[in-house]
Amino acid sequence: MAENAIVVCTWSAGRDGLPEGAEEILHIGRGLAGTLEKDLNWLILGPLPEAASALAGNYGVAHLQHVEDAKLDPAGSDACVEAIAAYWAEHDPGTLIVHQTGEARVVAPRLAGRLGKAVVMNGISIEAVGNNYQITASAYGGDTRVIYEVGAGSVLSFIANAAVPEPGSGEPVAAEPLAFDLSAVEERIKVVERANFDGPRLDDAEIIVSGGRGLGSADNYKLIEELAAALGGLPGASRPIVDDGWVDSSRQVGLTGRITRPNLYIAVGISGASQHMAGCSAAGTIVAINRDADAAIFQYARYGIQGDALEILPELVRAAGAR
Ligand SMILES: Cc1cc2nc3c(=O)[nH]c(=O)nc-3n(C[C@H](O)[C@H](O)[C@H](O)COP(=O)(O)OP(=O)(O)OC[C@H]3O[C@@H](n4cnc5c(N)ncnc54)[C@H](O)[C@@H]3O)c2cc1C
Known part of the structure:
Protein backbone atom coordinates (compact mmCIF):
# COMPACT_ATOMS: atom_id res chain seq x y z
CA MET A 1 0.00 0.00 0.00
CA ALA A 179 -5.38 -3.43 -13.14
CA PHE A 180 -8.32 -1.06 -13.10
CA ASP A 181 -11.53 -1.22 -15.09
CA LEU A 182 -11.16 1.40 -17.80
CA SER A 183 -13.68 -0.19 -20.17
CA ALA A 184 -16.21 2.62 -19.82
CA VAL A 185 -13.69 5.37 -20.60
CA GLU A 186 -14.50 7.36 -23.74
CA GLU A 187 -11.78 9.81 -24.74
CA ARG A 188 -13.35 13.22 -25.16
CA ILE A 189 -10.26 14.79 -26.72
CA LYS A 190 -9.47 13.36 -30.13
CA VAL A 191 -5.91 13.70 -31.44
CA VAL A 192 -6.30 14.94 -34.99
CA GLU A 193 -2.59 15.06 -35.83
CA ARG A 194 0.44 14.44 -33.66
CA ALA A 195 3.36 16.87 -33.78
CA ASN A 196 6.31 15.34 -35.58
CA PHE A 197 8.78 14.34 -32.85
CA ASP A 198 10.87 12.04 -35.02
CA GLY A 199 14.63 12.30 -34.68
CA PRO A 200 16.70 13.63 -31.81
CA ARG A 201 14.87 15.66 -29.18
CA LEU A 202 15.77 19.15 -28.02
CA ASP A 203 15.34 17.93 -24.46
CA ASP A 204 18.38 15.65 -24.85
CA ALA A 205 20.58 17.99 -26.93
CA GLU A 206 24.00 19.04 -25.63
CA ILE A 207 24.13 22.02 -28.00
CA ILE A 208 21.16 24.08 -29.22
CA VAL A 209 21.21 27.03 -31.60
CA SER A 210 17.87 28.84 -31.45
CA GLY A 211 16.54 31.53 -33.74
CA GLY A 212 13.90 34.15 -33.05
CA ARG A 213 11.99 36.91 -34.76
CA GLY A 214 15.21 38.87 -35.17
CA LEU A 215 16.10 36.56 -38.08
CA GLY A 216 13.68 38.61 -40.12
CA SER A 217 12.29 35.86 -42.36
CA ALA A 218 11.67 32.12 -42.53
CA ASP A 219 14.41 31.75 -45.18
CA ASN A 220 17.06 32.99 -42.76
CA TYR A 221 16.29 30.12 -40.36
CA LYS A 222 18.53 27.94 -42.55
CA LEU A 223 21.48 29.83 -41.02
CA ILE A 224 20.40 28.52 -37.62
CA GLU A 225 20.20 24.98 -39.00
CA GLU A 226 23.62 25.32 -40.59
CA LEU A 227 25.27 26.57 -37.41
CA ALA A 228 23.55 23.89 -35.33
CA ALA A 229 24.74 21.20 -37.77
CA ALA A 230 28.29 22.61 -37.87
CA LEU A 231 28.45 22.47 -34.05
CA GLY A 232 26.86 19.02 -33.82
CA GLY A 233 23.77 20.43 -32.13
CA LEU A 234 20.08 20.91 -32.83
CA PRO A 235 18.17 23.95 -34.05
CA GLY A 236 15.58 25.53 -31.75
CA ALA A 237 13.18 28.44 -32.02
CA SER A 238 11.28 31.07 -30.11
CA ARG A 239 7.52 30.92 -30.12
CA PRO A 240 6.67 33.72 -32.58
CA ILE A 241 8.51 32.03 -35.43
CA VAL A 242 6.72 28.78 -34.66
CA ASP A 243 3.39 30.62 -34.56
CA ASP A 244 4.25 32.21 -37.91
CA GLY A 245 4.93 28.77 -39.40
CA TRP A 246 8.67 29.24 -40.04
CA VAL A 247 9.50 26.01 -38.15
CA ASP A 248 7.74 23.00 -36.64
CA SER A 249 6.39 23.36 -33.10
CA SER A 250 8.67 20.53 -31.91
CA ARG A 251 11.51 23.12 -32.18
CA GLN A 252 9.96 25.62 -29.77
CA VAL A 253 11.93 26.31 -26.60
CA GLY A 254 10.17 27.82 -23.62
CA LEU A 255 7.39 27.62 -21.14
CA THR A 256 4.90 26.37 -23.71
CA GLY A 257 7.55 24.52 -25.73
CA ARG A 258 10.45 22.27 -24.82
CA ILE A 259 12.26 22.66 -21.52
CA THR A 260 15.92 22.11 -22.37
CA ARG A 261 19.20 22.02 -20.48
CA PRO A 262 22.04 21.82 -23.01
CA ASN A 263 25.65 22.55 -22.20
CA LEU A 264 25.62 25.33 -24.78
CA TYR A 265 22.62 27.43 -25.82
CA ILE A 266 23.08 30.03 -28.57
CA ALA A 267 20.15 32.45 -28.81
CA VAL A 268 20.07 34.38 -32.06
CA GLY A 269 17.70 37.31 -32.59
CA ILE A 270 15.82 36.35 -29.43
CA SER A 271 14.89 39.09 -26.95
CA GLY A 272 15.07 36.95 -23.79
CA ALA A 273 11.43 37.05 -22.68
CA SER A 274 10.89 35.14 -19.44
CA GLN A 275 8.66 32.61 -21.22
CA HIS A 276 11.51 31.75 -23.59
CA MET A 277 14.10 31.65 -20.81
CA ALA A 278 11.95 29.15 -18.89
CA GLY A 279 13.00 26.67 -21.56
CA CYS A 280 16.74 27.33 -21.61
CA SER A 281 17.88 29.04 -18.42
CA ALA A 282 19.24 25.73 -17.09
CA ALA A 283 21.77 25.67 -19.95
CA GLY A 284 25.43 25.44 -18.90
CA THR A 285 26.46 28.42 -21.05
CA ILE A 286 24.21 30.86 -22.88
CA VAL A 287 25.55 32.86 -25.80
CA ALA A 288 23.41 35.69 -27.17
CA ILE A 289 23.54 37.35 -30.57
CA ASN A 290 21.36 40.44 -30.72
CA ARG A 291 21.68 43.84 -32.30
CA ASP A 292 20.07 45.59 -29.30
CA ALA A 293 22.60 46.10 -26.50
CA ASP A 294 19.72 46.44 -24.01
CA ALA A 295 18.04 43.17 -24.97
CA ALA A 296 17.13 41.17 -21.85
CA ILE A 297 18.89 38.08 -23.23
CA PHE A 298 22.26 39.68 -22.42
CA GLN A 299 21.39 39.51 -18.71
CA TYR A 300 21.31 35.72 -18.95
CA ALA A 301 24.19 35.26 -21.38
CA ARG A 302 27.75 34.46 -20.36
CA TYR A 303 28.94 35.63 -23.78
CA GLY A 304 27.21 38.20 -25.95
CA ILE A 305 27.73 39.42 -29.49
CA GLN A 306 26.04 42.69 -30.29
CA GLY A 307 25.34 43.00 -33.99
CA ASP A 308 23.33 41.88 -36.96
CA ALA A 309 22.65 38.14 -36.80
CA LEU A 310 22.54 37.91 -40.58
CA GLU A 311 26.15 39.09 -40.78
CA ILE A 312 27.42 37.16 -37.75
CA LEU A 313 25.82 33.77 -38.44
CA PRO A 314 27.57 33.08 -41.78
CA GLU A 315 30.91 33.90 -40.10
CA LEU A 316 30.19 31.52 -37.25
CA VAL A 317 29.11 28.77 -39.66
CA ARG A 318 32.35 29.24 -41.57
CA ALA A 319 34.46 29.23 -38.39
CA ALA A 320 32.69 26.16 -36.98
CA GLY A 321 33.04 24.36 -40.31
CA ALA A 322 36.75 25.17 -40.47
CA ARG A 323 37.29 23.57 -37.08
C1 LIG B 1 1.74 32.34 -21.72
C2 LIG B 1 2.86 32.60 -22.67
C3 LIG B 1 3.68 31.56 -23.02
C4 LIG B 1 4.77 31.79 -23.90
N1 LIG B 1 5.58 30.73 -24.22
C5 LIG B 1 6.66 30.98 -24.97
C6 LIG B 1 7.58 29.92 -25.25
O1 LIG B 1 7.40 28.76 -24.89
N2 LIG B 1 8.69 30.23 -25.99
C7 LIG B 1 8.94 31.50 -26.46
O2 LIG B 1 9.97 31.69 -27.12
N3 LIG B 1 8.07 32.49 -26.21
C8 LIG B 1 6.94 32.25 -25.50
N4 LIG B 1 6.07 33.27 -25.28
C9 LIG B 1 6.29 34.54 -26.01
C10 LIG B 1 7.29 35.44 -25.31
O3 LIG B 1 6.63 36.24 -24.36
C11 LIG B 1 7.97 36.37 -26.34
O4 LIG B 1 6.99 37.11 -27.02
C12 LIG B 1 8.82 35.63 -27.35
O5 LIG B 1 9.73 34.78 -26.69
C13 LIG B 1 9.61 36.64 -28.18
O6 LIG B 1 10.24 35.98 -29.23
P1 LIG B 1 11.52 36.58 -29.91
O7 LIG B 1 12.55 36.89 -28.87
O8 LIG B 1 11.90 35.70 -31.04
O9 LIG B 1 10.94 37.93 -30.57
P2 LIG B 1 11.09 39.43 -30.14
O10 LIG B 1 10.67 39.66 -28.75
O11 LIG B 1 10.42 40.22 -31.22
O12 LIG B 1 12.66 39.72 -30.18
C14 LIG B 1 13.40 39.75 -31.35
C15 LIG B 1 14.81 40.11 -30.96
O13 LIG B 1 15.63 40.09 -32.11
C16 LIG B 1 16.52 41.20 -32.08
N5 LIG B 1 16.87 41.48 -33.47
C17 LIG B 1 16.12 42.02 -34.44
N6 LIG B 1 16.78 42.04 -35.60
C18 LIG B 1 17.98 41.50 -35.37
C19 LIG B 1 19.11 41.22 -36.17
N7 LIG B 1 19.12 41.50 -37.48
N8 LIG B 1 20.19 40.68 -35.59
C20 LIG B 1 20.22 40.39 -34.27
N9 LIG B 1 19.17 40.61 -33.46
C21 LIG B 1 18.06 41.15 -34.01
C22 LIG B 1 15.74 42.31 -31.42
O14 LIG B 1 16.62 43.25 -30.84
C23 LIG B 1 14.95 41.53 -30.37
O15 LIG B 1 15.65 41.46 -29.14
C24 LIG B 1 5.00 33.07 -24.42
C25 LIG B 1 4.15 34.12 -24.06
C26 LIG B 1 3.10 33.89 -23.20
C27 LIG B 1 2.22 35.03 -22.80
Whole structure:
Protein backbone atom coordinates (compact mmCIF):
# COMPACT_ATOMS: atom_id res chain seq x y z
CA MET A 1 0.00 0.00 0.00
CA ALA A 2 1.10 3.52 -0.67
CA GLU A 3 -0.40 5.63 2.15
CA ASN A 4 3.04 6.31 3.42
CA ALA A 5 4.49 7.00 0.02
CA ILE A 6 5.37 9.73 -2.39
CA VAL A 7 4.12 8.54 -5.78
CA VAL A 8 5.52 9.78 -9.06
CA CYS A 9 3.38 9.00 -12.08
CA THR A 10 4.36 8.87 -15.75
CA TRP A 11 2.75 7.71 -18.95
CA SER A 12 4.22 7.33 -22.34
CA ALA A 13 3.42 5.96 -25.76
CA GLY A 14 6.78 4.33 -26.50
CA ARG A 15 8.15 1.07 -25.14
CA ASP A 16 11.80 1.85 -25.72
CA GLY A 17 12.51 5.29 -24.37
CA LEU A 18 11.69 6.42 -20.88
CA PRO A 19 8.66 8.62 -20.27
CA GLU A 20 9.39 12.29 -20.72
CA GLY A 21 10.62 13.88 -17.50
CA ALA A 22 10.81 10.60 -15.55
CA GLU A 23 14.24 11.37 -14.12
CA GLU A 24 13.25 14.88 -13.07
CA ILE A 25 10.29 13.77 -11.03
CA LEU A 26 12.03 10.70 -9.64
CA HIS A 27 14.75 13.06 -8.44
CA ILE A 28 12.20 15.39 -6.82
CA GLY A 29 10.25 12.47 -5.39
CA ARG A 30 13.35 10.85 -3.94
CA GLY A 31 14.35 14.07 -2.20
CA LEU A 32 10.89 14.48 -0.68
CA ALA A 33 10.54 10.83 0.30
CA GLY A 34 13.97 10.94 1.95
CA THR A 35 13.12 14.05 4.00
CA LEU A 36 9.76 12.66 5.09
CA GLU A 37 11.07 9.11 5.57
CA LYS A 38 8.45 7.71 3.20
CA ASP A 39 8.61 5.21 0.36
CA LEU A 40 9.06 6.47 -3.16
CA ASN A 41 6.74 4.64 -5.59
CA TRP A 42 6.64 4.98 -9.36
CA LEU A 43 3.31 4.46 -11.09
CA ILE A 44 3.58 3.85 -14.84
CA LEU A 45 0.46 3.98 -17.00
CA GLY A 46 0.63 2.24 -20.36
CA PRO A 47 3.51 0.30 -21.93
CA LEU A 48 6.33 -0.46 -19.52
CA PRO A 49 9.62 1.02 -20.78
CA GLU A 50 12.44 -1.52 -20.82
CA ALA A 51 14.71 0.74 -18.81
CA ALA A 52 12.15 1.41 -16.07
CA SER A 53 13.26 -1.34 -13.64
CA ALA A 54 16.90 -0.27 -13.73
CA LEU A 55 16.03 3.41 -13.38
CA ALA A 56 13.67 2.66 -10.50
CA GLY A 57 16.51 0.85 -8.74
CA ASN A 58 18.87 3.77 -9.24
CA TYR A 59 16.38 6.17 -7.67
CA GLY A 60 15.60 3.92 -4.72
CA VAL A 61 12.01 3.28 -5.78
CA ALA A 62 10.26 0.95 -3.29
CA HIS A 63 7.41 -0.12 -5.60
CA LEU A 64 7.32 0.10 -9.38
CA GLN A 65 3.61 -0.13 -10.14
CA HIS A 66 2.40 -0.67 -13.67
CA VAL A 67 -1.03 -0.44 -15.30
CA GLU A 68 -1.17 -1.98 -18.77
CA ASP A 69 -4.41 -1.40 -20.65
CA ALA A 70 -5.33 -0.84 -24.29
CA LYS A 71 -6.92 2.48 -23.26
CA LEU A 72 -3.51 3.60 -22.04
CA ASP A 73 -1.64 2.83 -25.27
CA PRO A 74 -1.42 5.59 -26.25
CA ALA A 75 -2.65 7.14 -23.03
CA GLY A 76 -5.54 9.52 -23.50
CA SER A 77 -6.24 12.06 -20.79
CA ASP A 78 -9.62 10.58 -19.84
CA ALA A 79 -8.06 7.13 -19.38
CA CYS A 80 -5.23 8.62 -17.31
CA VAL A 81 -7.61 10.51 -15.02
CA GLU A 82 -9.73 7.38 -14.59
CA ALA A 83 -6.72 5.13 -13.89
CA ILE A 84 -5.10 7.49 -11.40
CA ALA A 85 -8.41 8.17 -9.64
CA ALA A 86 -8.92 4.40 -9.31
CA TYR A 87 -5.36 4.06 -8.02
CA TRP A 88 -5.97 6.86 -5.51
CA ALA A 89 -9.15 5.18 -4.25
CA GLU A 90 -7.27 1.93 -3.68
CA HIS A 91 -3.87 3.19 -2.49
CA ASP A 92 -4.56 6.68 -1.15
CA PRO A 93 -1.11 8.09 -1.95
CA GLY A 94 0.12 10.88 0.26
CA THR A 95 1.23 12.92 -2.72
CA LEU A 96 1.22 12.41 -6.46
CA ILE A 97 3.90 14.06 -8.59
CA VAL A 98 3.79 14.33 -12.37
CA HIS A 99 6.10 15.91 -14.89
CA GLN A 100 4.48 18.80 -16.71
CA THR A 101 4.17 17.41 -20.21
CA GLY A 102 1.46 18.69 -22.52
CA GLU A 103 -0.72 15.77 -21.43
CA ALA A 104 -0.01 16.39 -17.75
CA ARG A 105 -1.28 19.94 -18.14
CA VAL A 106 -4.63 18.42 -19.02
CA VAL A 107 -4.60 15.48 -16.61
CA ALA A 108 -3.36 17.00 -13.32
CA PRO A 109 -6.02 19.71 -12.82
CA ARG A 110 -8.83 17.38 -13.87
CA LEU A 111 -7.58 14.68 -11.54
CA ALA A 112 -7.36 17.12 -8.64
CA GLY A 113 -10.88 18.39 -9.39
CA ARG A 114 -12.19 14.84 -9.52
CA LEU A 115 -10.56 13.95 -6.19
CA GLY A 116 -11.23 17.26 -4.45
CA LYS A 117 -7.46 17.72 -3.86
CA ALA A 118 -5.19 20.71 -4.25
CA VAL A 119 -3.14 20.96 -7.43
CA VAL A 120 0.00 22.99 -8.07
CA MET A 121 1.18 23.41 -11.67
CA ASN A 122 4.48 24.82 -12.99
CA GLY A 123 6.34 23.61 -9.90
CA ILE A 124 10.10 24.15 -9.81
CA SER A 125 11.16 23.05 -6.34
CA ILE A 126 9.55 21.71 -3.20
CA GLU A 127 10.23 21.77 0.51
CA ALA A 128 8.44 19.92 3.28
CA VAL A 129 7.38 22.29 6.07
CA GLY A 130 5.71 20.48 8.96
CA ASN A 131 2.77 18.59 7.47
CA ASN A 132 2.65 20.83 4.43
CA TYR A 133 4.65 21.41 1.29
CA GLN A 134 5.97 24.72 0.09
CA ILE A 135 6.26 24.64 -3.67
CA THR A 136 8.05 27.31 -5.64
CA ALA A 137 6.34 27.62 -9.00
CA SER A 138 6.53 29.73 -12.10
CA ALA A 139 3.48 31.99 -12.56
CA TYR A 140 2.02 34.61 -14.88
CA GLY A 141 3.55 33.08 -17.98
CA GLY A 142 6.97 32.70 -16.36
CA ASP A 143 7.32 36.33 -15.20
CA THR A 144 6.98 35.59 -11.51
CA ARG A 145 7.95 32.99 -8.95
CA VAL A 146 5.29 32.20 -6.36
CA ILE A 147 5.35 29.96 -3.31
CA TYR A 148 2.28 27.85 -2.65
CA GLU A 149 1.71 26.03 0.61
CA VAL A 150 -0.46 22.93 0.29
CA GLY A 151 -1.20 19.97 2.48
CA ALA A 152 -0.09 16.43 1.85
CA GLY A 153 -2.47 14.56 -0.44
CA SER A 154 -2.04 16.98 -3.34
CA VAL A 155 -1.37 16.63 -7.05
CA LEU A 156 1.89 18.37 -7.96
CA SER A 157 3.17 19.05 -11.45
CA PHE A 158 6.80 20.01 -12.02
CA ILE A 159 8.60 21.53 -14.97
CA ALA A 160 12.25 20.63 -15.55
CA ASN A 161 14.37 23.40 -14.16
CA ALA A 162 17.86 22.22 -13.53
CA ALA A 163 20.16 19.44 -14.51
CA VAL A 164 19.34 16.22 -12.65
CA PRO A 165 22.37 14.81 -10.86
CA GLU A 166 23.43 11.24 -11.54
CA PRO A 167 21.15 9.08 -9.39
CA GLY A 168 23.74 6.52 -8.27
CA SER A 169 23.06 2.83 -8.69
CA GLY A 170 20.73 0.31 -7.13
CA GLU A 171 19.26 -3.11 -7.76
CA PRO A 172 16.58 -3.17 -10.51
CA VAL A 173 13.03 -3.13 -9.17
CA ALA A 174 10.52 -5.65 -10.56
CA ALA A 175 7.30 -4.10 -11.87
CA GLU A 176 4.11 -4.93 -9.95
CA PRO A 177 1.11 -5.16 -12.32
CA LEU A 178 -2.04 -3.31 -11.30
CA ALA A 179 -5.38 -3.43 -13.14
CA PHE A 180 -8.32 -1.06 -13.10
CA ASP A 181 -11.53 -1.22 -15.09
CA LEU A 182 -11.16 1.40 -17.80
CA SER A 183 -13.68 -0.19 -20.17
CA ALA A 184 -16.21 2.62 -19.82
CA VAL A 185 -13.69 5.37 -20.60
CA GLU A 186 -14.50 7.36 -23.74
CA GLU A 187 -11.78 9.81 -24.74
CA ARG A 188 -13.35 13.22 -25.16
CA ILE A 189 -10.26 14.79 -26.72
CA LYS A 190 -9.47 13.36 -30.13
CA VAL A 191 -5.91 13.70 -31.44
CA VAL A 192 -6.30 14.94 -34.99
CA GLU A 193 -2.59 15.06 -35.83
CA ARG A 194 0.44 14.44 -33.66
CA ALA A 195 3.36 16.87 -33.78
CA ASN A 196 6.31 15.34 -35.58
CA PHE A 197 8.78 14.34 -32.85
CA ASP A 198 10.87 12.04 -35.02
CA GLY A 199 14.63 12.30 -34.68
CA PRO A 200 16.70 13.63 -31.81
CA ARG A 201 14.87 15.66 -29.18
CA LEU A 202 15.77 19.15 -28.02
CA ASP A 203 15.34 17.93 -24.46
CA ASP A 204 18.38 15.65 -24.85
CA ALA A 205 20.58 17.99 -26.93
CA GLU A 206 24.00 19.04 -25.63
CA ILE A 207 24.13 22.02 -28.00
CA ILE A 208 21.16 24.08 -29.22
CA VAL A 209 21.21 27.03 -31.60
CA SER A 210 17.87 28.84 -31.45
CA GLY A 211 16.54 31.53 -33.74
CA GLY A 212 13.90 34.15 -33.05
CA ARG A 213 11.99 36.91 -34.76
CA GLY A 214 15.21 38.87 -35.17
CA LEU A 215 16.10 36.56 -38.08
CA GLY A 216 13.68 38.61 -40.12
CA SER A 217 12.29 35.86 -42.36
CA ALA A 218 11.67 32.12 -42.53
CA ASP A 219 14.41 31.75 -45.18
CA ASN A 220 17.06 32.99 -42.76
CA TYR A 221 16.29 30.12 -40.36
CA LYS A 222 18.53 27.94 -42.55
CA LEU A 223 21.48 29.83 -41.02
CA ILE A 224 20.40 28.52 -37.62
CA GLU A 225 20.20 24.98 -39.00
CA GLU A 226 23.62 25.32 -40.59
CA LEU A 227 25.27 26.57 -37.41
CA ALA A 228 23.55 23.89 -35.33
CA ALA A 229 24.74 21.20 -37.77
CA ALA A 230 28.29 22.61 -37.87
CA LEU A 231 28.45 22.47 -34.05
CA GLY A 232 26.86 19.02 -33.82
CA GLY A 233 23.77 20.43 -32.13
CA LEU A 234 20.08 20.91 -32.83
CA PRO A 235 18.17 23.95 -34.05
CA GLY A 236 15.58 25.53 -31.75
CA ALA A 237 13.18 28.44 -32.02
CA SER A 238 11.28 31.07 -30.11
CA ARG A 239 7.52 30.92 -30.12
CA PRO A 240 6.67 33.72 -32.58
CA ILE A 241 8.51 32.03 -35.43
CA VAL A 242 6.72 28.78 -34.66
CA ASP A 243 3.39 30.62 -34.56
CA ASP A 244 4.25 32.21 -37.91
CA GLY A 245 4.93 28.77 -39.40
CA TRP A 246 8.67 29.24 -40.04
CA VAL A 247 9.50 26.01 -38.15
CA ASP A 248 7.74 23.00 -36.64
CA SER A 249 6.39 23.36 -33.10
CA SER A 250 8.67 20.53 -31.91
CA ARG A 251 11.51 23.12 -32.18
CA GLN A 252 9.96 25.62 -29.77
CA VAL A 253 11.93 26.31 -26.60
CA GLY A 254 10.17 27.82 -23.62
CA LEU A 255 7.39 27.62 -21.14
CA THR A 256 4.90 26.37 -23.71
CA GLY A 257 7.55 24.52 -25.73
CA ARG A 258 10.45 22.27 -24.82
CA ILE A 259 12.26 22.66 -21.52
CA THR A 260 15.92 22.11 -22.37
CA ARG A 261 19.20 22.02 -20.48
CA PRO A 262 22.04 21.82 -23.01
CA ASN A 263 25.65 22.55 -22.20
CA LEU A 264 25.62 25.33 -24.78
CA TYR A 265 22.62 27.43 -25.82
CA ILE A 266 23.08 30.03 -28.57
CA ALA A 267 20.15 32.45 -28.81
CA VAL A 268 20.07 34.38 -32.06
CA GLY A 269 17.70 37.31 -32.59
CA ILE A 270 15.82 36.35 -29.43
CA SER A 271 14.89 39.09 -26.95
CA GLY A 272 15.07 36.95 -23.79
CA ALA A 273 11.43 37.05 -22.68
CA SER A 274 10.89 35.14 -19.44
CA GLN A 275 8.66 32.61 -21.22
CA HIS A 276 11.51 31.75 -23.59
CA MET A 277 14.10 31.65 -20.81
CA ALA A 278 11.95 29.15 -18.89
CA GLY A 279 13.00 26.67 -21.56
CA CYS A 280 16.74 27.33 -21.61
CA SER A 281 17.88 29.04 -18.42
CA ALA A 282 19.24 25.73 -17.09
CA ALA A 283 21.77 25.67 -19.95
CA GLY A 284 25.43 25.44 -18.90
CA THR A 285 26.46 28.42 -21.05
CA ILE A 286 24.21 30.86 -22.88
CA VAL A 287 25.55 32.86 -25.80
CA ALA A 288 23.41 35.69 -27.17
CA ILE A 289 23.54 37.35 -30.57
CA ASN A 290 21.36 40.44 -30.72
CA ARG A 291 21.68 43.84 -32.30
CA ASP A 292 20.07 45.59 -29.30
CA ALA A 293 22.60 46.10 -26.50
CA ASP A 294 19.72 46.44 -24.01
CA ALA A 295 18.04 43.17 -24.97
CA ALA A 296 17.13 41.17 -21.85
CA ILE A 297 18.89 38.08 -23.23
CA PHE A 298 22.26 39.68 -22.42
CA GLN A 299 21.39 39.51 -18.71
CA TYR A 300 21.31 35.72 -18.95
CA ALA A 301 24.19 35.26 -21.38
CA ARG A 302 27.75 34.46 -20.36
CA TYR A 303 28.94 35.63 -23.78
CA GLY A 304 27.21 38.20 -25.95
CA ILE A 305 27.73 39.42 -29.49
CA GLN A 306 26.04 42.69 -30.29
CA GLY A 307 25.34 43.00 -33.99
CA ASP A 308 23.33 41.88 -36.96
CA ALA A 309 22.65 38.14 -36.80
CA LEU A 310 22.54 37.91 -40.58
CA GLU A 311 26.15 39.09 -40.78
CA ILE A 312 27.42 37.16 -37.75
CA LEU A 313 25.82 33.77 -38.44
CA PRO A 314 27.57 33.08 -41.78
CA GLU A 315 30.91 33.90 -40.10
CA LEU A 316 30.19 31.52 -37.25
CA VAL A 317 29.11 28.77 -39.66
CA ARG A 318 32.35 29.24 -41.57
CA ALA A 319 34.46 29.23 -38.39
CA ALA A 320 32.69 26.16 -36.98
CA GLY A 321 33.04 24.36 -40.31
CA ALA A 322 36.75 25.17 -40.47
CA ARG A 323 37.29 23.57 -37.08
C1 LIG B 1 1.74 32.34 -21.72
C2 LIG B 1 2.86 32.60 -22.67
C3 LIG B 1 3.68 31.56 -23.02
C4 LIG B 1 4.77 31.79 -23.90
N1 LIG B 1 5.58 30.73 -24.22
C5 LIG B 1 6.66 30.98 -24.97
C6 LIG B 1 7.58 29.92 -25.25
O1 LIG B 1 7.40 28.76 -24.89
N2 LIG B 1 8.69 30.23 -25.99
C7 LIG B 1 8.94 31.50 -26.46
O2 LIG B 1 9.97 31.69 -27.12
N3 LIG B 1 8.07 32.49 -26.21
C8 LIG B 1 6.94 32.25 -25.50
N4 LIG B 1 6.07 33.27 -25.28
C9 LIG B 1 6.29 34.54 -26.01
C10 LIG B 1 7.29 35.44 -25.31
O3 LIG B 1 6.63 36.24 -24.36
C11 LIG B 1 7.97 36.37 -26.34
O4 LIG B 1 6.99 37.11 -27.02
C12 LIG B 1 8.82 35.63 -27.35
O5 LIG B 1 9.73 34.78 -26.69
C13 LIG B 1 9.61 36.64 -28.18
O6 LIG B 1 10.24 35.98 -29.23
P1 LIG B 1 11.52 36.58 -29.91
O7 LIG B 1 12.55 36.89 -28.87
O8 LIG B 1 11.90 35.70 -31.04
O9 LIG B 1 10.94 37.93 -30.57
P2 LIG B 1 11.09 39.43 -30.14
O10 LIG B 1 10.67 39.66 -28.75
O11 LIG B 1 10.42 40.22 -31.22
O12 LIG B 1 12.66 39.72 -30.18
C14 LIG B 1 13.40 39.75 -31.35
C15 LIG B 1 14.81 40.11 -30.96
O13 LIG B 1 15.63 40.09 -32.11
C16 LIG B 1 16.52 41.20 -32.08
N5 LIG B 1 16.87 41.48 -33.47
C17 LIG B 1 16.12 42.02 -34.44
N6 LIG B 1 16.78 42.04 -35.60
C18 LIG B 1 17.98 41.50 -35.37
C19 LIG B 1 19.11 41.22 -36.17
N7 LIG B 1 19.12 41.50 -37.48
N8 LIG B 1 20.19 40.68 -35.59
C20 LIG B 1 20.22 40.39 -34.27
N9 LIG B 1 19.17 40.61 -33.46
C21 LIG B 1 18.06 41.15 -34.01
C22 LIG B 1 15.74 42.31 -31.42
O14 LIG B 1 16.62 43.25 -30.84
C23 LIG B 1 14.95 41.53 -30.37
O15 LIG B 1 15.65 41.46 -29.14
C24 LIG B 1 5.00 33.07 -24.42
C25 LIG B 1 4.15 34.12 -24.06
C26 LIG B 1 3.10 33.89 -23.20
C27 LIG B 1 2.22 35.03 -22.80
